[in-house]
Amino acid sequence: MTGNISNNDKSLGCYHCGLPVPPGSSYTTIINQEPRSMCCPGCLAVAETIVGSGLDTYYKHRTEAADSPEIRGKELPESLIQELALYDDDNVQHDFVTKTATGSEASLVIEGITCAACVWLLENHIKGIPGVEKAHVNLTNHRARINWDQTQTPISTLLSEIYRIGYQAHPYHPDKEEQLLEQEHKRATRRLGIAGIGMMQTMMLAVALYGGALQGIDNQYVTFIRWASLVIATPVVIYAARPFFIAALRDLKTRHLTMDVPVSLAIGGAYLASVWATITNSGEVYYDSVTMFTFFLLIGRFLEMQARHRTGRAGNSLLNLLPASALRIIEGEEQLVPVNDLKTGDTVIVRPGHTIPSDGLIIAGNSSVDESALTGEYLPIRKKVDDQVVGGTINVENPITIKIIQTGSDTQLSAIVRLLERAQEEKPQVAKIADKVASYFVAAVLITATCVGVGWWMVEPAHAFWITLSVLVVTCPCALSLATPTALTAATGTLRQNGLLITRGHVLESLASATHIVFDKTGTLTEGNLSLQEVLPLAEHNEDECIKIAAAIEKHSEHPIAKAFHEQAGQLNATDIQNQVGQGLEGFIGNQRYRIGKPEFAAQICESGLPALPKTSGQWLLLCNQKSALAWFRLNDLIRPEAQQTIRGLQALGLECEMLTGDNSSAVQEVATHLGINSAISGVSPEQKLLHVKQLQEKGAQVVMVGDGINDIPVLAGAQTSIAMGGATDLAKTNADGVLISHDLLRLIDGILLARKTKKVIKQNLIWSLCYNLMALPLAAFGFIAPYMAALGMSASSLVVVGNAMRLNRLRKYKLKTTSTHSSSKAEN
Amino acid sequence: MDIIFLLIPIAIILASCAVWAFFWSVNSGQYEDLESPAHSILYDDDDDLIPEDARVKPDNKSND
Numbered sequence: 001m002t003g004n005i006s007n008n009d010k011s012l013g014c015y016h017c018g019l020p021v022p023p024g025s026s027y028t029t030i031i032n033q034e035p036r037s038m039c040c041p042g043c044l045a046v047a048e049t050i051v052g053s054g055l056d057t058y059y060k061h062r063t064e065a066a067d068s069p070e071i072r073g074k075e076l077p078e079s080l081i082q083e084l085a086l087y088d089d090d091n092v093q094h095d096f097v098t099k100t101a102t103g104s105e106a107s108l109v110i111e112g113i114t115c116a117a118c119v120w121l122l123e124n125h126i127k128g129i130p131g132v133e134k135a136h137v138n139l140t141n142h143r144a145r146i147n148w149d150q151t152q153t154p155i156s157t158l159l160s161e162i163y164r165i166g167y168q169a170h171p172y173h174p175d176k177e178e179q180l181l182e183q184e185h186k187r188a189t190r191r192l193g194i195a196g197i198g199m200m201q202t203m204m205l206a207v208a209l210y211g212g213a214l215q216g217i218d219n220q221y222v223t224f225i226r227w228a229s230l231v232i233a234t235p236v237v238i239y240a241a242r243p244f245f246i247a248a249l250r251d252l253k254t255r256h257l258t259m260d261v262p263v264s265l266a267i268g269g270a271y272l273a274s275v276w277a278t279i280t281n282s283g284e285v286y287y288d289s290v291t292m293f294t295f296f297l298l299i300g301r302f303l304e305m306q307a308r309h310r311t312g313r314a315g316n317s318l319l320n321l322l323p324a325s326a327l328r329i330i331e332g333e334e335q336l337v338p339v340n341d342l343k344t345g346d347t348v349i350v351r352p353g354h355t356i357p358s359d360g361l362i363i364a365g366n367s368s369v370d371e372s373a374l375t376g377e378y379l380p381i382r383k384k385v386d387d388q389v390v391g392g393t394i395n396v397e398n399p400i401t402i403k404i405i406q407t408g409s410d411t412q413l414s415a416i417v418r419l420l421e422r423a424q425e426e427k428p429q430v431a432k433i434a435d436k437v438a439s440y441f442v443a444a445v446l447i448t449a450t451c452v453g454v455g456w457w458m459v460e461p462a463h464a465f466w467i468t469l470s471v472l473v474v475t476c477p478c479a480l481s482l483a484t485p486t487a488l489t490a491a492t493g494t495l496r497q498n499g500l501l502i503t504r505g506h507v508l509e510s511l512a513s514a515t516h517i518v519f520d521k522t523g524t525l526t527e528g529n530l531s532l533q534e535v536l537p538l539a540e541h542n543e544d545e546c547i548k549i550a551a552a553i554e555k556h557s558e559h560p561i562a563k564a565f566h567e568q569a570g571q572l573n574a575t576d577i578q579n580q581v582g583q584g585l586e587g588f589i590g591n592q593r594y595r596i597g598k599p600e601f602a603a604q605i606c607e608s609g610l611p612a613l614p615k616t617s618g619q620w621l622l623l624c625n626q627k628s629a630l631a632w633f634r635l636n637d638l639i640r641p642e643a644q645q646t647i648r649g650l651q652a653l654g655l656e657c658e659m660l661t662g663d664n665s666s667a668v669q670e671v672a673t674h675l676g677i678n679s680a681i682s683g684v685s686p687e688q689k690l691l692h693v694k695q696l697q698e699k700g701a702q703v704v705m706v707g708d709g710i711n712d713i714p715v716l717a718g719a720q721t722s723i724a725m726g727g728a729t730d731l732a733k734t735n736a737d738g739v740l741i742s743h744d745l746l747r748l749i750d751g752i753l754l755a756r757k758t759k760k761v762i763k764q765n766l767i768w769s770l771c772y773n774l775m776a777l778p779l780a781a782f783g784f785i786a787p788y789m790a791a792l793g794m795s796a797s798s799l800v801v802v803g804n805a806m807r808l809n810r811l812r813k814y815k816l817k818t819t820s821t822h823s824s825s826k827a828e829n
Numbered sequence: 830m831d832i833i834f835l836l837i838p839i840a841i842i843l844a845s846c847a848v849w850a851f852f853w854s855v856n857s858g859q860y861e862d863l864e865s866p867a868h869s870i871l872y873d874d875d876d877d878l879i880p881e882d883a884r885v886k887p888d889n890k891s892n893d
Contacts, residue, residue, distance in 0.1 A: 061871065116864065116865050120865075120868070139868075140862050141862075189855045189860045190851070190855050197847055197851070201841070224833070224834065224837070228837045232844065
């Protein structure tokens with residue numbers, strides 16, 4: 001008799017967070033005139049708060065389900081309220097709260113924002129708190145600015161109100177890098193604005209000049225309009241186009257030619273020639289071409305930069321791994337202090353379910369510690385007195401007292417971050433096609449221009465300068481330099497809509513040439529948490545009753561094994577729960593004594609002794625009462641439903657799939673066999689993971705790494721392309737080149753297919769723009785091209801390039817096949 | 830045609846005013862979030878502003 005538990009009935013999903021509603025639960029509330037069922041008291045409390053403050057239109061407008069709230073109970077736990085109260089202290093506040101004329105302004109980072117409706121909900125809910133004057137939430141970087149009167153409402157109330165509607169707020173401490181990013185963004189916007197306004201103005205004046213050239217115009221007007229154009233174009237060239245000049249100079253110094261060199265040459269050359277023409281009142285002016293060219297290119301750069309900054313939320317990512325506060329013991333008294341105040345030698349109590357604040361030694365108590373963030377091992381590890389614990393890991397079972405031995409930058413967590421920085425520096429550079437083309441192009445243009453100049457000098461010296469210049473302007477690589485960014489921007493946008501966010505410019509090119517794809521196991525190929533797979537009843541109780549009993553006992557534990565039962569919890573109540581570290585739980589329901597846990601442990605209390613272990617491999621738990629063994633439960637970390645098809649699809653595309661995991665159990669081989677991965681390496685540390693990828697790279701492989709945990713961060717940084725899962729830690733996401741926001745592995749196949757298509761489009765674009773330049777070159781060389789024809793040709797060729805890139809906006813999605821057995825996985829695109 | 834000697838300088842002055850306004854708006858952070866304002870206009874949180882006789886009855890509203 002085998003019973004498979006399935007909770008995947010999506011139609012019964014929680015109205016608030018979309019997670020499945022456990023059978024038998026009864027959390028409902030009225031939203032928009034209809035009763036809605038929720039999955040847990042946490043979601044219920046959040047939904048009731050939202051409806052209670054009259055903000056239920058949130059549910060109509062949201063485009064994504066909300067994240068499941070962190071607080072699972074109906075009320076905020078006392079411990080959280082105490083922790084938030086720490087922020088009322090002036091010393092703690094001074095780095096994220098500033099005093100303004102009318103009150104205070106706080107900068108916060110808010111976790112859990114999924115769509116624009118969240119921003120609306122947060123802003124309106126915060127504005128409803130007495131004393132709040134202004135609240136602004138930024139959808140792009142998830143930051144909130146709140147202006148309020150501190151004498152009316154303490155900041156802890158603001159923070160707890162944000163928790164109450166299902167989000168988490170943390171103080172925002174920008175680090176240096178992040179401040180630089182912000183400045184870069186503002187500077188780029190200003191440059192774009194200057195170029196845009198300048199372009200429009202010069203274009204207007206240019207129309208007058210072109211009209212005059214055709215119909216006749218007095219010389220004094222021409223001179224005046226030229227001077228006016230000079231005034232407008234000068235800031236565009238000096239301020240807006242400066243990044244191109246700086247980059248070109250840098251590239252010339254390092255002796256390699258990139259796209260910036262011909263760009264600067266064209267802008268600088270045409271501008272200087274026009275200035276010369278204006279002053280000497282001779283020749284032709286090209287101010288319109290210069291400004292338009294600058295504006296077009298800046299748009300490309302700006303879009304690229306915005307994609308890059310999208311996940312730039314690095315400021316708080318490391319901090320969020322560590323708790324904000326710790327319970328320090330001074331002379332026998334417990335005192336709640338901010339983590340930053342901890343020093344080596346302090347004694348700290350860590351309660352079950354809390355994060356260990358810093359590296360330390362256990363001096364009292366024993367418990368098990370969830371080190372999954374650092375090692376990828378999802379089962380907690382037993383720790384006793386004198387064992388070392390690592391900051392950022394979670395204490396699972398019993399309270400422990402630890403003595404701090406390392407703080408700040410000496411901790412293991414910081415060591416991983418340093419490893420990450422080193423890996424980033426050593427990351428192999430991806431050769432960009434455009435840069436390769438650019439170096440040939442520059443050489444060709446310079447040689448041709450010189451030949452033309454010398455040729456005309458010998459034939460007719462008076463025209464030599466102007467014709468040479470028109471050669472430079474006509475061959476101005478506008479289309480050429482737009483060829484890559486437009487294609488990349490279009491493809492990036494398409495992938496984002498489909499759930500794969502690209503954050504670095506090189507990703508699409510390196511995805512197209514990838515040869516190996518390396519997966520982490522826990523959390524990437526699997527769901528990353530244990531779930532109940534199978535129940536084998538042994539005695540008179542049926543499957544359901546056994547689950548109810550087990551859930552009633554496990555309800556009291558935060559162990560990952562116990563969590564697998566949490567959603568099954570019913571009305572039954574267990575009392576006198578006792579926790580045996582690493583063994584299991586014991587408790588009473590009514591008068592009956594039960595044990596659940598390791599078979600040997602559970603069977604100790606029952607008269608019938610230990611039953612034979614079932615044949616299927618996996619993690620088996622035994623439930624016993626005093627009379628007999630009641631049921632076997634099999635737990636497992638579920639493989640993601642789309643994983644098998646993804647691996648097959650990737651293999652069909654000619655990629656080598658590998659699995660690299662810190663997990664050491666037999667499950668590794670099982671997962672690999674099930675998915676059809678030939679090469680699986682288990683039990684490796686973050687350093688070894690990085691080493692393995694480096695070895696692959698030395699053999700000439702182009703590696704894509706897909707991972708999620710802290711332990712994956714160094715290897716994510718070291719691989720040519722790295723993709724983090726949507727549920728990954730912030731630190732992993734900010735350091736990855738791409739994020740799978742939809743949690744759907746199949747989007748990787750889309751990504752690779754689109755990347756290959758993008759590469760093709762880029763090549764077409766490059767070929768087209770080169771053809772255009774080759775055609776225009778002889779005409780310009782023989783002096784047939786007037787300035788307005790050069791400007792027209794330039795715009796037309798740019799439009800063709802942009803239009804071609806737009807083709808990347810369409811993507812045929814790779815669908816999950818419902819028949820998972822032996823289907824030939826061939827790329828559908 | 831001599832009027833352009835006056836009009837073009839005025840155009841340049843106006844353009845520089847536009848540049849100044851643009852710089853001010855960038856520096857005061859108005860370009861930091863280009864996504865949420867586009868959505869915020871669509872939220873019908875203005876129920877209390879709609880005149881009594883123009884209101885749609887609640888049961889005619891679509892629930893989604």
